[in-house]
Amino acid sequence: MKNSKYLDLLAQKYDSEEKVATEIINLEAILNLPKGTEHFVSDLHGEYQAFQHVLRNGSGNVKVKIRDLFKDELQEDELNEFATLVYYPEEKLQLIKSHFSSKKELRDWYIEVIERLLKLVSYASSKYTRSKLRKALPKQFVYIIEELLYKTDEFTNKKDYYAKMLEQIISLGQVDKLIIGLAYTTQRLTVDHLHVVGDIYDRGPDPHKIMDTLIGYHSVDIQWGNHDVLWLGAYSGSKVCLANIIRICARYNNLDIIEDVYGINLRPLLNLAEQYYDDNPAFRPKRISDEKLTEQEQLQITKIHQAISIIQFKLESPIIKRRSCFDMTDRLLLEKVDYAKNEATIHGKTYALQNTCFATIDPEQPDRLLDEEQQVIDKLLFSIQHSEKLARHMKFLMKKGSLYLQYNGNLLIHGCIPLEENGDMKKMDIEGESYAGRELLDVFEQYTRYAFAHPEETDDFATDMVWYQWTGENSSLFGKREMTTFERYFIQDKETHKERKNPYYHLREDEEMCRKMLAEFDLNPEHGRIINGHTPVKEIDGEDPVKANGKMIVIDGGFSKAYQSTTGIAGYTLLYNSYGMQLVAHQLFNSKEEVLQNGTDVLSIKRLVDEELQRKKVRETNIGEELLQEISSLNSLRKHRYME
Ligand SMILES: O=P(O)(O)OC[C@H]1O[C@](O)(COP(=O)(O)O)[C@@H](O)[C@@H]1O
Numbered sequence: 001m002k003n004s005k006y007l008d009l010l011a012q013k014y015d016s017e018e019k020v021a022t023e024i025i026n027l028e029a030i031l032n033l034p035k036g037t038e039h040f041v042s043d044l045h046g047e048y049q050a051f052q053h054v055l056r057n058g059s060g061n062v063k064v065k066i067r068d069l070f071k072d073e074l075q076e077d078e079l080n081e082f083a084t085l086v087y088y089p090e091e092k093l094q095l096i097k098s099h100f101s102s103k104k105e106l107r108d109w110y111i112e113v114i115e116r117l118l119k120l121v122s123y124a125s126s127k128y129t130r131s132k133l134r135k136a137l138p139k140q141f142v143y144i145i146e147e148l149l150y151k152t153d154e155f156t157n158k159k160d161y162y163a164k165m166l167e168q169i170i171s172l173g174q175v176d177k178l179i180i181g182l183a184y185t186t187q188r189l190t191v192d193h194l195h196v197v198g199d200i201y202d203r204g205p206d207p208h209k210i211m212d213t214l215i216g217y218h219s220v221d222i223q224w225g226n227h228d229v230l231w232l233g234a235y236s237g238s239k240v241c242l243a244n245i246i247r248i249c250a251r252y253n254n255l256d257i258i259e260d261v262y263g264i265n266l267r268p269l270l271n272l273a274e275q276y277y278d279d280n281p282a283f284r285p286k287r288i289s290d291e292k293l294t295e296q297e298q299l300q301i302t303k304i305h306q307a308i309s310i311i312q313f314k315l316e317s318p319i320i321k322r323r324s325c326f327d328m329t330d331r332l333l334l335e336k337v338d339y340a341k342n343e344a345t346i347h348g349k350t351y352a353l354q355n356t357c358f359a360t361i362d363p364e365q366p367d368r369l370l371d372e373e374q375q376v377i378d379k380l381l382f383s384i385q386h387s388e389k390l391a392r393h394m395k396f397l398m399k400k401g402s403l404y405l406q407y408n409g410n411l412l413i414h415g416c417i418p419l420e421e422n423g424d425m426k427k428m429d430i431e432g433e434s435y436a437g438r439e440l441l442d443v444f445e446q447y448t449r450y451a452f453a454h455p456e457e458t459d460d461f462a463t464d465m466v467w468y469q470w471t472g473e474n475s476s477l478f479g480k481r482e483m484t485t486f487e488r489y490f491i492q493d494k495e496t497h498k499e500r501k502n503p504y505y506h507l508r509e510d511e512e513m514c515r516k517m518l519a520e521f522d523l524n525p526e527h528g529r530i531i532n533g534h535t536p537v538k539e540i541d542g543e544d545p546v547k548a549n550g551k552m553i554v555i556d557g558g559f560s561k562a563y564q565s566t567t568g569i570a571g572y573t574l575l576y577n578s579y580g581m582q583l584v585a586h587q588l589f590n591s592k593e594e595v596l597q598n599g600t601d602v603l604s605i606k607r608l609v610d611e612e613l614q615r616k617k618v619r620e621t622n623i624g625e626e627l628l629q630e631i632s633s634l635n636s637l638r639k640h641r642y643m644e
């Protein structure tokens, strides 16, 4: 018999046999509904507008539904216009309304569009319960919409009633709100659950807007990317992570995110930068945004970029020295520099250095921070840990995020599972224990959570481990031998810039290897797949995102503008509905304005990854498992409380 205290609790909610029976009937019925649609995205890198677009069009799914319903009655351009209204209802409404010359025309259009939207909502909700649909409806209109949706008018008794209702909605000035509400309901019903497979932050301008969208989203989980963990590390007290995020913001001309969005005062850093640094071609910001910088602004960013990079390099040394298990002494680069000759000896080879900016470095003690540098980084840490907005975003990342996730039989992971060349799980010794595979990832996650819970501890092992995940050889997020940031700034020879990837990245092409990794995570290798982000798939060079006979799917297609010339497309997303999985390749997304004006959708090419032989039901999903447990408890309650 089930734990009797638990049954007592349950009995409070279901205090009669009928109530228990009703709930069992309800849950059993839900188990037989088709599984909801999962939507996978990754490597968003601050590209809010492009992200919004795939979210709003459900990676092309909204259009599919519109076409299914209206292909016989609407022309192609009308279908597009209607789809755009569903994606961007506020803006599109304004545009359309401005084209009508009479009230009557507008009124007729309203009625037609509401009818269409109701059909669409009804179609999009057909595989869900009424209660789920209700939750997706705009609150203020639930009653009216339900009346309109479920109108059964066989005897035409209510014809006038429905007509009057629509008329009133229009004359009382509620119609725009209703249309907007129905459009968002459609979006919400098209995707049941969203997975973000890592890298929300860095390179692009608006990661914070992505975070706000995710916080408001109806159902989402996140697998941390290396860039997300870098931000978590900074917030958790890691000064070296903090120096890194500011360095990357400077490099991509995104210091606004630090200053204006998260409210961090950069003045002390700027003062330091002005004092010690000058123009330097290696540190000028990349200009991927359309925004033009004045010479003055560019110079200022260039100086800040140098100041924070040098602080970063200095901060790395003591960590490498105090953590022998990181095995990173090769990266004690400031000590490998001959400051008189301006050269560095790395892996036994001596290179001339260029574009150096070592004014604050004492060759005798190259990693010693000047007092001013120390003060700057301390102040920055204080402000970053006291930014309310950042706190909100980081807490959400922790709450909804994890290093990996098993979901509906698949393994979702941003980076990799560190492997040896022979396919063994790569071991790492941490505080006297050896870990590999899933256990290693679990340990990484535990340290990340510990560091986050103890932001006041800045130099402890857990906080250092967060940085290790950004840059260490055995990190499941980095997945490379070493990060060659220093070499890319100061050494011309491109050979030194290469970051050797973990064997995972070629072994994942092999089906057997993928099966082994799925088994390592207790997943069924017959049915499971690994969903990966992190490494841009170079479509341009013919690389295939679907690997290992479909066991591995890599969806980093380059939302990040900075990487689109390498990938040749603007990102992949993945849809997994009850019929199977589809990979969607998105063409370049220019702007929302373009979509609104021309109704042209960004071309998305769908590719079937796999078709289910039988339509998958809720019963076979993670949620189904939970429901089955609930049903079993309810059955116990029924048996032991109401039938004895
Ligand atoms: O393109 P940038 O800004 O030079 O950054 C390169 C760095 O970013 C990384 O690629 C990590 O970022 P990703 O997770 O986006 O690949 C490092 O391996 C590399 O050193």
Ligand SMILES: [Mn+2]
Pocket (backbone or CB within 6 Å): 199, 225, 226, 227, 414, 533, 534, 535
């Ligand atoms: Mn990444």
